[in-house]
Amino acid sequence: MLFGEFRETIRKDKTLRLLLLASLIVQVITCITAIGIYHPDQHFQIIEFSSAQLHKPFGHVWEYDAHIRPTLQVYLFSGYRLFCGWIGISDPFTQMTVLQVVFGLALFVLYNAFALWYFKDGDRRTLYWVVFILNFSWWIPYSRTLFSSEMLSSLLFFWGVWIYITRRPGWLLTLLVGFLFALSFYVRFQTAFAIIGFGCWMLIFEKRYWMVLPMAIGFALGFALNVKLDYDFYHQWVLTPYTYYKVNIIEGTAAHFGTSPFIVYIGELCGIVFAPPISILLLWFAFRAAFVKKLSDPLSLPVLLFIIGHCIVAHKEDRFLFPILSLMPILIGWGMPDMIRWYETRRSGFRKWIKGIAVFSLGLNLLVLVLFFFTPYCQALHFAVQVKREFRGRPVTIYTVPRSPLETDGHLPFVYYQEGVRNFTWNKLSVVDSLRYVGNGAEYITTTYNDVKDRKHLLDSLGYERKICSSPILWGLNTMLQGMGINTINDVWVLYEKKGR
Template sequence: MRASEIAIRGFREASGSLRRFLTAPGAEGTLNRGFAILAAVTAVTAWFSETFFFPDEHFQILEYMAMKLGLTSPADLPWEFGAQARPFTQAFLYYLIAVPLRALGLTDLFDLMAVLRLVTGIVSLTALFAFTKQFSQQLERDDEKRAFARMLPFMGFLPYLFVRTASETASCAFFTLALVLALRGGGRRMLAAGLLAGLAFECRYQSAFLTLGLMAWLVVIARQGWRPMLIFIAGGLAAVIAALFIDRWGYGVWCFPPWNYFDVNLIQGVASKTFGSSPFFAYFYLEPGTIFAPITVVLLIAGVVAAIRAPRHVVTWATVPFFLVHCFMAHKEERFLFPLAILATAWPVLAFSGTKVWRWRTSWAAKAVGWSAVAAMLFLAVYPFGIRPHMKMAKYLYRTFPAGLHAYSFDAERFDSYPMVQPKPYRVDILFDIQDLQTALAKGPVYLFSNTPTLPVALPPGVGARLQYSEFVLARSNAAAATRIMCAAADLKREGPIHPPKLTFLTLFRVERGIANDAAPSPCIPRWSRR
C-alpha cells in the first residue's frame, strides 16, 4: 500500500471517529459536543493568552525552567528559590518538552511558551474528559445526565484556567486523573492513581488535602481493602521520591522543599505577613471577584449545598477538606481554589437534582448566568488579560532588540521585563528632568519608556519622538484620550470611595534630534499615590 493511500485511509478513519464522537446519541453526544467546544476554545486561548493570571505561574515555573536552560540567572529568581521552598517538578516537566523543541529550532521563547500552554491545556482537557465521563456514568436519572452534559460548555472559566502554566492548573489535572483511576480500581490503575496524586502534590503541596479526602473515601465509603490502598500509597511515595532527585537537579543541592514551604509559609507566617490575611469566609467574596462572577456565585452555593445533600459522594470527600483547610489559612487568594475547577462541574447536579431549584435549570436566569460565562470565555480566548502583565511589551522588546537595549524613563518604576525574555544586555536608567534627557541625547538617539501612550515631558527645541510601540492599541490616534482616562482613574483612586486598579499602558518612544515629532504630548500626569 502506498504512503498516500495509507494517509488517506488514516484521515478517513479519523474523520469517521470524530463524526461518531460528535453525533453520539443522547446525553453522551451532548457531552462530547460540549467537550469539543471547550477543547477548541482552549486551543485558541493557549495561543493568545500570553500573560498570566498571577505572577507565580511565570516566575516560579517558567523562570525556574529557563534557569535550567541557561536563560535566567539564579539571582533573578524569586525569594522562594533561595529558601528552596518551591517544587521543581512542573518546571522539570516543561524542561523535558523545551529541550527537544529548542534542539529542533523552536528558539523563540514566546512560541515555546505557547506550546507549553497548549500542552498544559491538553493534559487538563484529558482530565476533564475522563472526569465528565466517569461522573456521567454514575448519574442514575436521564434528566441528570442531560443537564450535566448541557452545562459543560457553559463552564466558561475552564479554557482560561486550563492553559495557565500554574501549579494550581497542574495539580488540578493530575489529581482529577488520579481520582478517576482510583474509582475504576484495579492494581495498575491504583498504582497510576497514586503516582498522579503524588505528581499533584509535587506541583502544589496543598493538593495533599485532596488526596487525603480521596483516600478516606476509598477506605470508609468504597471499602477498599488494604492491598489496593498500599498500592495507591506506593505510587504516591514513588512520585515523592522521584521529586527528591528532581529538586536536587533544580536547586543543585539535596533539600526537601515540602518542609521548607511548610516552615516558611505556615510556621514563620511569611505569606500572611507579606501578602496579608483574610477572614475565614473570604473565599465567598474573593472567588466572585472575577469576570466569571455569576457562574462562580452559583458554583459556590452549589458546592455548599452539594456537601450537605451528597455527603457520601467522592467529590464531597475530596473537596470539603481542601476547602476548609484553605478557609483556616490566614493568607487567601482566589487562585488557591483553582485545583477544584474540574470537580466543581459536578456540584450543580449534586446540589440541586430532585429539588425545586432543579426546575430553574432552563429558566432565563440560568441561561443568563451560562451565557455570561460563555461571553467571558470568548473574550479571554483572544484577549490576554492578567495581573501585572506587560507581556506585550516584553514580547516586543524580545523580538525587536535581540542584541540588547539601553533605554530611559521618567517614571519612578522602571520596566525590568522578565528575566528569561529580557534583551541581553538590558538596562533602563531613570531620568529626573529635561537636562538629563539632553545629556543622554548628546550620545545619540534615546529610547524612552512611558507608563502612558503619550510623551511624559515636553521635548526641547529641535528634538522629536517617534512612537515605537504601545500596549494601548489605539496609541497613534487616541493617545491623549487614553491618558486623560488614566488620570481620571488615578484621581478616583486617590480621592474617591472606589479604588480602581492602576492603569498602565507601557509605551516606547525613540527620541532624537532633527526629526519631526509624531508622538502626542501628555495632557496630564496620572497621580496614583493615595492621600
C-alpha cells in the same frame, strides 16, 4: 472502551459535538493569546530555577537559597526546554506558547472527560450546561493555560482520581494512582487537602481497605523519587515539604504577604466560576448537593476539603483555588436539578427577575471571555512580544521609564524572556522628565500608562507619538477612568516614537 463510549455519545449528539468543537476553539485561542504569567511564582520558581539547573543566566529569588521549592516541575520544564532546543525552537516566547497549547489541551481533555463521565446518561440539558460552564466561564479556560504548580498538581491529582474511579483498578494501577498523588503533592504541597479528602472517601464510603496498601506504596515511591530529585538539584539532602512548612508556617513568612478572613474564597469562587450574580445561585445549589446528596461521590470530599483547608490557611490568593476550578462545573451539574425545581416553584414575577439576572450574567461572562482573547492578563510580556515583532531582530535602543516590560514592579528581571530580545538595549530613566536631558538620542521610549498619564503633554512637546500599545481597549479605559478621577489600571504599556526620526 470508555473513550469508545464517549466517542459514540458525541457522534450521536450533534448539539454536544458542536458545543465541544466550540469549546476546543475557545481553549486553543486562549492558549495562544494568553502569553505570559499570572503570578511571579509561576515564572521565578519554575523557569528561572530551570535556567539555574541548565547553567544559564537566571533571576535569583529568595526561595532558591531557602530550599523550599520542590523541583519536580523544574525538571519537567528543563526537559521541555532541552527538547525544544533539539527540534530547533529557541525563542522563549514560542516555547511558552507551544507549552501553553499542549498543557491547556491536556487539562481540557481531562475535565471534559469528567463531564461526560458524570452526565452522559442523564438529562442532556444538564450535560450541555456543565460543558458550557466548564469551557466558556470567562476565567476557567485561561486558568488551564498556566504551567504553574497549581495547575500541574491539578492535572496529576485528578488524573489519578480519573484512573481510580473509571477503572476500579487492581494493585498495579492503584500503585500508579498513589504515585501520581505523590507527584501532585510534591508539585504543590497544598494538594494534601485533596489527597486527604480522597483517602477519607476510600475509607468511609468505598471501603476497599485492601487498596490502601498499594496506594501507600505508590505514594512512598513518588515521595522517594522527589527527595532524590531535590537532592540532585540542591546538592544536599533536603526535605522540601518540611522546609516549606517551617519557613512559611512556623516562621510566618507566608503571612507577611497578607492574610484574609475565612470566607474570602467563597466570594472569589462566585466571581471566577461563571459570572455573578447568577454564579452565587449556581454555587449555592452546587455546594448543597455536594455536602448532602453527593457526599459519597469520590470528587466531593477532595474538592470540599481542598476549599475548606485553604479557607483555614491565613494567607490567601485566588490562584490557590485554581486546581479545583474546572471541577466546580461538575458540582454545579449536581445541583442543577434542585435549582430547576426551586425555580419552577417560584412566582412568575420572581422567575422573570431570576431569568433577567441569568441573561445579564451570561452576557457579562461572554463579553469578558471575548475581551480575554484580545487583552491578555499579563500585559507586560504581551507588550514585549508586540515590540519584538515590530523590530523583527533589528538592533534598537529603547529608553524605559522606570523599568522595562521584562521586569517585575520590584525590578526583578525575566531573564528567560530577555534571551529572546537580545537585539534590544534598554536604557532606564527614573522619571519621564529625564527625557529633557537625553536629547535626540531617545528615538523610542517605553513606559506604562500610570507612569506617563500626568506627563503626556511633555511627550507631545518633545515630539513623541504613540506607536504601540499593549491594549488599546485598556488604554482607552484608563483615559476614561482618569477623566473621571478614578484609579487607573496598572501595567498598560506603550511604546513612543520620535516624530520624523
